[in-house]
Amino acid sequence: MFTAKWNKQFVIKILIVLAVFILTIFFTGLSDSSNSICKNIFKNIRGEVLPDTNIVLITISGNDIAQLGGWPLKRSYYALLINELNKYGVKKIGIEVFFSGSNSIQTMYDHLLISQINAAAPVILSSVPGNMFIKNNFYASDVIEFPSLKERDSSLVTGHLGFLEKGIIPLRVNGERSFSAQVAGSEGVNELKVNITSSWKSFHQYELLEFFSLVKESSPGLQQLHGKIILIGVSDEKYTKKLSSSFDASLPGIAFHAFAVSNLLQRNGHDESLFSFSILFHLLLLVFLLFLFEKRTLLRTYLITAVFTFVLSIEFIFFGFLNYELHFASFFLPFLSLFILDIFFSVLERNLLFETTISEAEALKHLLAKKEHEFVELIKKSDSSSLKEKENLKEKIELLQKEIARQEKQEQNELPYSPKADEKVNENFCGILYRSKVMREVVSFIIKAAPTNETVLILGESGTGKELVAKALHQNSKRKDAPFIAVNCGALSETLLESELFGHVKGAFTGAAADKMGRFEAADKGTIFLDEIGETSENFQVKLLRILQIGEFEKVGSAKTFRVDVRIIAATNKKLDQLVKEKKFREDLFYRLNVFPIQLPPLRERKEDIPAIVEGIISQNSLLTGLSKAAMEILLQHNWRGNVRELESALKRAFVFANAEQRTVLQLADLPEELIKEKRLHYEELVLDALRQKQFSHSAFSEIAAELEVNRTLISENFRGCCFKLLVKNNFDLEETINEIAATDDGKVLEKVRAKLETLLSNIREDAVKTNSNDFKTVKQKLQSKYKNLPKKFHPYLDEVIKHYLT
Numbered sequence: 001m002f003t004a005k006w007n008k009q010f011v012i013k014i015l016i017v018l019a020v021f022i023l024t025i026f027f028t029g030l031s032d033s034s035n036s037i038c039k040n041i042f043k044n045i046r047g048e049v050l051p052d053t054n055i056v057l058i059t060i061s062g063n064d065i066a067q068l069g070g071w072p073l074k075r076s077y078y079a080l081l082i083n084e085l086n087k088y089g090v091k092k093i094g095i096e097v098f099f100s101g102s103n104s105i106q107t108m109y110d111h112l113l114i115s116q117i118n119a120a121a122p123v124i125l126s127s128v129p130g131n132m133f134i135k136n137n138f139y140a141s142d143v144i145e146f147p148s149l150k151e152r153d154s155s156l157v158t159g160h161l162g163f164l165e166k167g168i169i170p171l172r173v174n175g176e177r178s179f180s181a182q183v184a185g186s187e188g189v190n191e192l193k194v195n196i197t198s199s200w201k202s203f204h205q206y207e208l209l210e211f212f213s214l215v216k217e218s219s220p221g222l223q224q225l226h227g228k229i230i231l232i233g234v235s236d237e238k239y240t241k242k243l244s245s246s247f248d249a250s251l252p253g254i255a256f257h258a259f260a261v262s263n264l265l266q267r268n269g270h271d272e273s274l275f276s277f278s279i280l281f282h283l284l285l286l287v288f289l290l291f292l293f294e295k296r297t298l299l300r301t302y303l304i305t306a307v308f309t310f311v312l313s314i315e316f317i318f319f320g321f322l323n324y325e326l327h328f329a330s331f332f333l334p335f336l337s338l339f340i341l342d343i344f345f346s347v348l349e350r351n352l353l354f355e356t357t358i359s360e361a362e363a364l365k366h367l368l369a370k371k372e373h374e375f376v377e378l379i380k381k382s383d384s385s386s387l388k389e390k391e392n393l394k395e396k397i398e399l400l401q402k403e404i405a406r407q408e409k410q411e412q413n414e415l416p417y418s419p420k421a422d423e424k425v426n427e428n429f430c431g432i433l434y435r436s437k438v439m440r441e442v443v444s445f446i447i448k449a450a451p452t453n454e455t456v457l458i459l460g461e462s463g464t465g466k467e468l469v470a471k472a473l474h475q476n477s478k479r480k481d482a483p484f485i486a487v488n489c490g491a492l493s494e495t496l497l498e499s500e501l502f503g504h505v506k507g508a509f510t511g512a513a514a515d516k517m518g519r520f521e522a523a524d525k526g527t528i529f530l531d532e533i534g535e536t537s538e539n540f541q542v543k544l545l546r547i548l549q550i551g552e553f554e555k556v557g558s559a560k561t562f563r564v565d566v567r568i569i570a571a572t573n574k575k576l577d578q579l580v581k582e583k584k585f586r587e588d589l590f591y592r593l594n595v596f597p598i599q600l601p602p603l604r605e606r607k608e609d610i611p612a613i614v615e616g617i618i619s620q621n622s623l624l625t626g627l628s629k630a631a632m633e634i635l636l637q638h639n640w641r642g643n644v645r646e647l648e649s650a651l652k653r654a655f656v657f658a659n660a661e662q663r664t665v666l667q668l669a670d671l672p673e674e675l676i677k678e679k680r681l682h683y684e685e686l687v688l689d690a691l692r693q694k695q696f697s698h699s700a701f702s703e704i705a706a707e708l709e710v711n712r713t714l715i716s717e718n719f720r721g722c723c724f725k726l727l728v729k730n731n732f733d734l735e736e737t738i739n740e741i742a743a744t745d746d747g748k749v750l751e752k753v754r755a756k757l758e759t760l761l762s763n764i765r766e767d768a769v770k771t772n773s774n775d776f777k778t779v780k781q782k783l784q785s786k787y788k789n790l791p792k793k794f795h796p797y798l799d800e801v802i803k804h805y806l807t
Helices: 002-026 028-046 063-065 075-087 102-121 179-184 208-216 220-225 255-267 277-293 300-320 329-383 387-414 439-448 466-476 493-500 538-550 576-581 585-594 607-618 629-637 643-660 682-695 700-708 711-730 734-742 749-768 778-783 794-805
Strands: 055-060 091-098 123-129 132-135 138-141 158-160 166-169 190-191 204-207 229-234 427-429 432-434 454-457 486-488 527-531 553-554 562-563 565-571 594-597
Touching: 002 028, 002 329, 002 527, 028 166, 028 204, 028 329, 055 208, 055 255, 055 778, 063 179, 063 208, 075 091, 075 102, 075 229, 091 255, 123 179, 132 594, 158 179, 190 255, 190 553, 190 594, 204 208, 208 220, 220 778, 229 255, 255 387, 277 300, 277 329, 427 439, 427 565, 432 439, 432 466, 432 607, 439 466, 439 594, 454 466, 466 486, 466 527, 466 565, 486 493, 527 711, 538 553, 538 585, 576 585, 576 643, 594 607, 607 643, 629 643, 682 700, 700 711, 711 734, 711 749, 711 794, 734 749, 749 794
Parallel strands: 055 204, 055 229, 091 123, 091 229, 123 158, 454 565, 454 594, 486 527, 527 565
Antiparallel strands: 132 138, 166 190, 427 432, 553 562
């Protein structure tokens, strides 16, 4: 079944990825927009690449046009501009303005303009092609419109301003070279795909009136125009075609042609020679990734990430630095669809597994209900039987009780554990996992003590996480970038401990063949953690005290004094104050260490942290998704004398067993035998859970009784007893009891529970008042009907409710 499903999913992935790949090839709108997004991202990551610094722009702005009498400008201004530029010895002038047919006013300036053009450095005028198309592998146009000035002087040099979609400029159309090719003096190839490498503001530029003003002032800065290529054009959006780029939302035509000139001069236009090859390369990569996505190994994620990063890096280099045009959409869109499909099928499989688990749990629950029914019938039969018959039934009842308990355990063992809505959120501070208030206070203390250089003494039983606290103190201190050295003092003899901590010189003792650096020296400027400090000798304590006082020590076998700057964090599972009284630990050292004491509570005193710790440890195992409710309940019940270390060891053992069985959820069978104990059946919990599912409706009691095949009274009395029990537990706080019974925020459900609870309590209160007595025994005797059908385990709780109303 699973193999067939796997093959079906694989075929679906292949078909969808192939469909997306084909769409990116044949639907140009989709591929163009996707390619454009990728290009913009890559260009912004790479940053701007400055255009050729020999290009200078003189732009005609909206203000220039307004100041000089409107558009079109008189040609005398162009003549004056060319004349002034010629004085500065510019190399070439390109006028990206089309001079259309002259009117009578303009005609009088045509001869002046032509004379200035002929007298100046090479000047390129603009021509305009009509509809462009490819004919015999060359670009052609139905017509090319030349400037009116060329009718008067055919020797004037022109270049066409035409360009196609995607920023492609045909370098020749009907034999007419492009404006950019004429300015750059480049024959080039058939076409140029313009590569806009920066904001157009990066060109050195002047506005027209600004330039005339600088000329009038004889600005020395204009001397830099010598030998430069000057491009003249309109920058106002009203009078030029508006374009855009990765760096500019608005790009005037003059800027577009300026980048084209720069591309031709620097030979950095977009190269499309690898465009088709990139499509084939992407197809092969996608085939490889399709098979890689189906692998269910630990390396799967790393391999996919590595391949994706490799492709991303290669394409970034080829596009961003080598200027190759690539078909990005043919890889990234199919890869995205493959990634989404993988997530979708993973979620689908998890849901199917969950639904299967729930179905199995329902079957177990129904079986459990039948056993309960048999149990109740035996109890009833026992109540009405003779003494001899009771003895015969006793064995059957005990056997059925055990079977019910096992069945309940199995039911809980099949359901995955998940935290309740009202449970506290797991918190993680530098690897310290917790939920409890006491650990929150510990973390708060760590945050306060960490920035200081004072000594910290961590107290707590073995396995409570003292080294984790020490690391947290280091990581949140000013010394976090310096070494953190941990030493277990209890694991070494006095001689070895001194050698380990202080170091030794060659020949200090037998076997000391070379000088050795000690842990204190290695931890200089950082933190040293001395675990089990209570196990050290008095001689060692003296030396440690000296380091604490003045930061000095001598290596074993040496008289030379070394100085270090180290923060000391000590820890012990012993009561140092008691050891001081017994003269087994130096009092002065104790006070030096005890500047910031941190008391870590044992795990058995903060069991609410267990789910956080368990979930944190399980998350480190990629093959597991969680554990069953029964397993979590066992973990919560255990006393954990070995604290977190014991819990971690138990879970590691469980990982091995669960992995061997190829299960993703830890179950009771995976836990050590000493943890697993028989669990008692709590019938009222099953009843309460069923009522919650039916939202405490009016017919809920009858429906549940029918489903469990039991008497309605049994259901209602278990609910009544549960209400009394929770009311006493919550110290007669009505609102808290209602919330616990309902286990929801639904206002309607809360009101139903409130009505039922108030009815139960008002009946008791009214009947107690009717007795006209404050004596509990007397009242209880008169209220025996309240106890009649109530299970005996709830009788003590009803006693407390009656006493509460009597007082």
